[in-house]
Amino acid sequence: MTTRQLQAIAREHGTPVVIVDHDVIRRNYAAFRRHLPRVQAYYAVKANPAPEIVQTLYKAGASFDVASFPEFMLVHENIRHLPAKERQDFIWDKIVYANPIKPRETLEALNQYKPLVTYDNAEELKKIRKYAPSAGLALRLRVPNTGSMVELSSKFGCDPGEAAELIERAFRTDLVVEAVSFHVGSQCTNFDNFVQALNMAAAVMQEARSRGHEINILDIGGGFPAAYNPHVPPFGELAKRINAEIRRLFPAKIEILAEPGRFFVATAATCVARVIGKAKRDGKTCYYIDDSVYHTFSGMIFDHCLYPLKAFKRGRNEICSVFGQTCDGLDTLSQSEELPNLEIDDLVYAENIGAYSNASSTWFNGFPPAKVVHVNL
Ligand SMILES: *Cc1c(COP(=O)(O)O)cnc(C)c1O
Numbered sequence: 001m002t003t004r005q006l007q008a009i010a011r012e013h014g015t016p017v018v019i020v021d022h023d024v025i026r027r028n029y030a031a032f033r034r035h036l037p038r039v040q041a042y043y044a045v046k047a048n049p050a051p052e053i054v055q056t057l058y059k060a061g062a063s064f065d066v067a068s069f070p071e072f073m074l075v076h077e078n079i080r081h082l083p084a085k086e087r088q089d090f091i092w093d094k095i096v097y098a099n100p101i102k103p104r105e106t107l108e109a110l111n112q113y114k115p116l117v118t119y120d121n122a123e124e125l126k127k128i129r130k131y132a133p134s135a136g137l138a139l140r141l142r143v144p145n146t147g148s149m150v151e152l153s154s155k156f157g158c159d160p161g162e163a164a165e166l167i168e169r170a171f172r173t174d175l176v177v178e179a180v181s182f183h184v185g186s187q188c189t190n191f192d193n194f195v196q197a198l199n200m201a202a203a204v205m206q207e208a209r210s211r212g213h214e215i216n217i218l219d220i221g222g223g224f225p226a227a228y229n230p231h232v233p234p235f236g237e238l239a240k241r242i243n244a245e246i247r248r249l250f251p252a253k254i255e256i257l258a259e260p261g262r263f264f265v266a267t268a269a270t271c272v273a274r275v276i277g278k279a280k281r282d283g284k285t286c287y288y289i290d291d292s293v294y295h296t297f298s299g300m301i302f303d304h305c306l307y308p309l310k311a312f313k314r315g316r317n318e319i320c321s322v323f324g325q326t327c328d329g330l331d332t333l334s335q336s337e338e339l340p341n342l343e344i345d346d347l348v349y350a351e352n353i354g355a356y357s358n359a360s361s362t363w364f365n366g367f368p369p370a371k372v373v374h375v376n377l
Pocket residue numbers: 044046047065098099183185186187221222223224259260261262263
């Protein structure tokens with residue numbers, strides 16, 4: 001998107017506005033498939049659950065990873081055009097329910113769809129056995145998340161030492177473990193995490209095989225880094241290492257899937273906001289904009305992500321502070337932004353804000369989430 005296009009959209013729709021470019025989503029999807037040809041991509045819907053994005057990725061050939069029953073139904077509703085008799089195959093090929101902890105009601109509601117669900121402990125197994133006996137299982141392993149922007153290993157995953165027993169236990173109760181899965185942590189730029197996780201998964205699958213249980217699906221999770229800035233190591237390099245390990249460690253017949261969220265959508269969106277206030281405090285210029293960390297910039301809190309602000313206006317940059325529209329002091333976008341001198345009603349924008357951004361927007365202070373405009377649908 002050119003700055004002219006962004007400004008035109010902001011003029012037409014008002015601010016705050018999030019502009020999602022579906023050409024970029026398709027390009028990201030294509031890059032993923034090109035670099036990892038053996039891997040089917042299950043888009044992690046939680047990164048950005050806009051139905052338009054689900055449809056674009058579905059048309060491009062993606063499957064989906066969901067974190068809740070509403071997300072499951074969101075995907076299900078958006079593939080309505082498929083003939084009914086293809087639906088069941090569709091579930092297996094198209095949706096993995098990858099939240100290892102599931103409320104009883106969710107399992108009951110999911111059971112009729114014969115879903116593929118993850119688990120990482122014996123209590124969860126008991127629940128699945130009782131409330132969703134027709135589900136297939138994916139065992140989630142705990143793997144190193146070292147250096148990832150968002151770490152998940154303290155919350156999810158069984159230790160490799162427990163894996164064999166958890167697999168045995170599932171088969172003993174007539175459930176079937178279809179897959180082994182892991183997540184290396186989100187925005188993983190330490191590629192050794194993937195290498196270690198692949199080696200751990202291979203060992204677990206080997207051990208299961210030696211006990212008579214063939215597990216034929218490997219789910220390598222999410223964590224593929226989005227190119228937020230030039231310092232992020234290139235995806236192609238990561239893919240090379242993953243491909244080499246897969247060739248070395250797994251039989252050719254193994255089906256491999258991944259759950260990229262951020263990688264598909266982060267770089268596809270830009271938000272445009274408007275300066276609604278300006279003050280001088282301690283000699284520094286402070287701008288107040290009509291978006292906030294409770295809204296599109298929520299990723300600053302929940303996702304540990306920074307979104308540099310840019311102005312459309314030219315001029316000599318000076319250090320300033322930028323605050324969100326709410327009355328909370330936490331709602332600070334930056335204490336050291338570099339922007340030219342701006343006036344009330346001038347527009348600013350932040351790029352690469354498509355993942356974990358408006359997905360976790362709230363209505364705090366009564367301000368609604370930013371409007372979302374989809375382009376190149
Ligand atoms: C959040 C999540 C993903 C997506 O992670 P990204 O880092 O956005 O790729 C994939 N799988 C699971 C189980 C998740 O919880």
